Amino acid sequence: MSERVAVSGATGHLGGGVAELLSVVGTPTLLITRDPARAPSLPGATVARSAFGDPGLSAALRGVDTFFMVSATETVDRADLQRAAVAAAVDAGVRRIVYVSFVGAAPDCTFTFGRDHWHTEQAIRDSGLDFTFLRDNLYLDLMPSMIGDDDVIRGPAGHGRAAMVARADVVEVAAAVLATDRFDGRTLELTGPHALSMADVAEALTAALGRPIGYHRETPEEAYASRAGFGAQPWEVDGWVSSYLAVANGDLSRVSGDVHRVLHRKPVGMADVFPALADL
Template sequence: MATNEHPNLAITGATGHVGGAVFEHLRDSGLPIRLVVRDAERAPEGARDVAEASFGDRGAATAALRGIDVLFMVSAAESADRLDEHRTFVDAAAAAGVRHVVYTSFLGAAADATFTLARTHWATEQHLRESGMAWTFLRNSFYLDVFPLFAGQEGVIRGPAGDGRVGAVARADVARAAAVVLRDAAAHEGRTYELTGPEALTLSEIARVIAQATGRTTTYEDETLEQAYRSREPYGAPDWQVEAWVSTYTAIAAGELDVVTDDVERLTGTPPLSLADLLRGS
């Protein structure tokens, strides 16, 4: 039986959007919860059990996860060594005796996915499959929340997405779905959920919705690959990051994100938010 000294659920990423929202959903659920964070001082208010560990520190992670039965593993921040960090953390979870990992993956995760970071998610899924632990994968589409940010101060979304469509999902819906899974994790062992919004939109349509909701002129500018790389040169980002940025758009152009499912509604009982809903604050 789980006790406060030996909680059965650990949540990572609680200082971020999704992990923090999942904690809020489950705070009063009666589930004993431990938050695993890099900096305990940034843990959400009201957290009773907090452990410090980074994904890449196997010793600290193993100690932080001892006594845990179910782990909600929010994928690490994007970095050149993200996959190594994921593998280290998964190994730490197995060593600590974790039984089941619920992992935030990506829609269309595959070894040959156009979106480069989806390949990392696929490799992480494979490592979890081989870990001996039970698993559940929440494969979310791109987040609806970031598209207004892509427009920036100029009000222009630029990228080589062509007329491709993306069934982007609100972070809030990913968090709601995750909370449902975590309330009864055993019922979702071995399952993969594809979490999308209610519609697949082109970037031109997304720009139009943003403009209508905000009153700010917002447009989409289709770039060639050459233009996409050149326009991102001033940021001075490393090659892996530039590839990730550009492949965000080329994955849409390739049709790999033109997916709409009812998984959010099936899990939560409520339809997912549209971009217009999100911008209205629904």
């Protein structure tokens, strides 16, 4: 396919990575960002200063065939902002949206931030545009950020497991999906090769980082108490805690074959991702 693709979140890991892969194959891209000075300089790419909920987004998207819609940073009104972005795409004449969602997105899913993804998916379905949903699991690459100052991961994940995915795989799958209409109307679950417990993660990080990393299974009450001093809003703390509860409930444990179906190779796992983190 030869079409113009708009990429939101172009200064972030997913958006920037996808834009770079599209540039390599000569796909004309529009990089949408709040801060054009931070946008990557790529052959065949133009930059627009805009954001979800911005009244100028529709004008920025005119002439775009496909909108790669990276979900926005969590805010209390994220679902509303993303619905506004879908409406802007419709108004601009965009044909298709490829949306970065989350595994298990539902109006009442355990992981409260996943509910925003469901509402956004519904808005896209109702828009009449072609679509593909990329439902990502937790990101393997972000596991080190869960480590506390005392080298312990704390959360109410119990003995549950999550089929965590590498962000590099998400980037590569997204670029492949954007290059074809073969996945239109599909919901793809992007996972790693194994379902991992937080104890598994701590053990692997211990080996990769060269220092002991522990995992403490909090109760939900302990989890809320341990995060009470962060200065975060209640909805934000709910999201943090409920991400672990979703693991405990088994909501994120399913290992999907969708990365293999798109890329024709196995997804990468802890052994591929964590050694690169040894300099943290």
